[in-house]
Amino acid sequence: MxxxxxxxxxxxxxxxxxxxxxxxxxxxxxxxxxxxxxxxxxxxxxxxxxxxxxxxxxxxxxxxxxxxxxxxxxxxxxxxxxxxxxxxxxxxxxxxxxxxxxxxxxxxxxxxxxxxxxxxxxxxxxxxxxxxxxxxxxxLDNPKEKSGNFNPTPRQDWVVDIDTVNAKKDLPAVALIDSREPDRYRGDREPIDPIAGHIPGALNYPWHDVTTEQGYVISEAQLRDRWSGLVTQDLLVYCGSGVTACVNLLSLAAIGLEGKLYAGSWSDWCSYHE
Incomplete structure (x- = not known):
C-alpha cells in the first residue's frame, strides 16, 4: 500500500x-x-x-x-x-x-x-x-519524457562568491567550512587543483564523515554532535569544486540547520591566487 x-x-x-x-x-x-x-x-x-x-x-x-x-x-x-x-x-x-x-x-x-x-x-x-x-x-528502460512545469525561484542568498568569503571569513559569527579530505585540507596532497592547502581560517569537516563506509548516513545524534560547536555560526561551506560540499549542507539540513555554498570552492579560489 x-x-x-x-x-x-x-x-x-x-x-x-x-x-x-x-x-x-x-x-x-x-x-x-x-x-x-x-x-x-x-x-x-x-x-x-x-x-x-x-x-x-x-x-x-x-x-x-x-x-x-x-x-x-x-x-x-x-x-x-x-x-x-x-x-x-x-x-x-x-x-x-x-x-x-x-x-x-x-x-x-x-x-x-x-x-x-x-x-x-x-x-x-x-x-x-x-x-x-x-x-x-x-x-533497463529509460522513462519517457513527461510534461512538467518546473519554475525556478533561486535563493540567491544561499550562494556566496569569493568576495563574500574574503569579507566574512574572519568574522566571529562566521565559520568557513572546508569539506575536503584532511590531507587535501592540510596541503599534504592535491591531485586536481594547482595549489595545495586551504582558505585561511577554514575549519575541516570532511564530507566523508557524514556517512559510514557503506554509504549510510550516521545517526542524528552523531550529526548533532558533529555540528554542535557551530550551531550559532553563519556557515560558509566549500570543497574542491562545489559538489561534495553539498554533502555537508545535506547533513546540516537533516538536523534543521542551514549553510551557504561557496559554489566555486577551492578551484575558484585557486584561480585568483595562482
Missing part, C-alpha cells in the same frame, strides 16, 4: 520509504565518476531504479568551466529547468536523488533543487546499493 503522504520525513530517506512511495515520486539517478565522466551514464543504462531518470554532473548539474567560477560552476538554470520539467516535475512533486558515492552527486542535485526553490527533495540513504539490498525493482 502506498504511503498516505509522500512528503519525505527527512532530507535523507530510506530505501524502504522509497519503495513504498515509488509511484508517487520522481527518482533521479545521479551516479558519476570524476575521473571517468561517462561511467555514470553507463551504470544507469546497465540498470537503475525503476522509473528513474538520469542527471549528469557535467552535462546537467554544472555549466562549462570558465577562467573563474571553479571546476563545476552552477548550471544554466533555464537548461536545468527544462530538463526537470521533462521529468514531470512540478512545484508539488517529490524528488528523490541517488548515487553510489556516499551522497557526493545526489547531494549536489538535492541542493540545486532546494536552491531553485523546490523543497520537496530528498537523497536516498545508502544509494543504489541500498535499493538493491532490499530487492527494489531495477530496470
Amino acid at each position: 502506498a504511503h498516505p503522504s509522500p512528503v519525505p520525513p527527512s532530507p535523507i530517506v530510506s530505501a524502504a520509504w522509497l519503495r513504498e512511495n515509488l509511484a508517487q515520486v520522481v527518482v533521479i539517478d545521479s551516479r558519476f565518476a570524476l575521473m571517468e565522466p561517462a561511467l555514470g551514464r553507463q551504470q544507469y543504462e546497465a540498470g537503475h531504479i525503476l522509473g528513474a531518470y538520469y542527471a549528469d554532473l557535467n552535462q546537467d548539474l554544472s555549466s562549462p568551466v570558465q577562467q573563474h567560477g571553479g571546476r563545476h560552476p552552477l548550471p544554466d538554470l533555464q537548461r536545468l529547468s527544462v530538463k526537470l520539467s521533462a521529468m514531470g516535475i512540478t512545484a508539488s512533486t517529490v524528488v528523490v536523488a541517488y548515487d553510489d558515492s556516499r551522497f557526493a552527486f545526489a547531494a549536489r542535485l538535492w541542493w540545486l533543487l532546494r536552491y531553485l526553490g523546490h523543497d520537496h527533495a530528498a537523497v536516498l540513504d545508502g544509494g543504489f546499493k541500498a535499493w538493491q539490498a532490499i530487492g527494489g525493482e531495477v530496470s
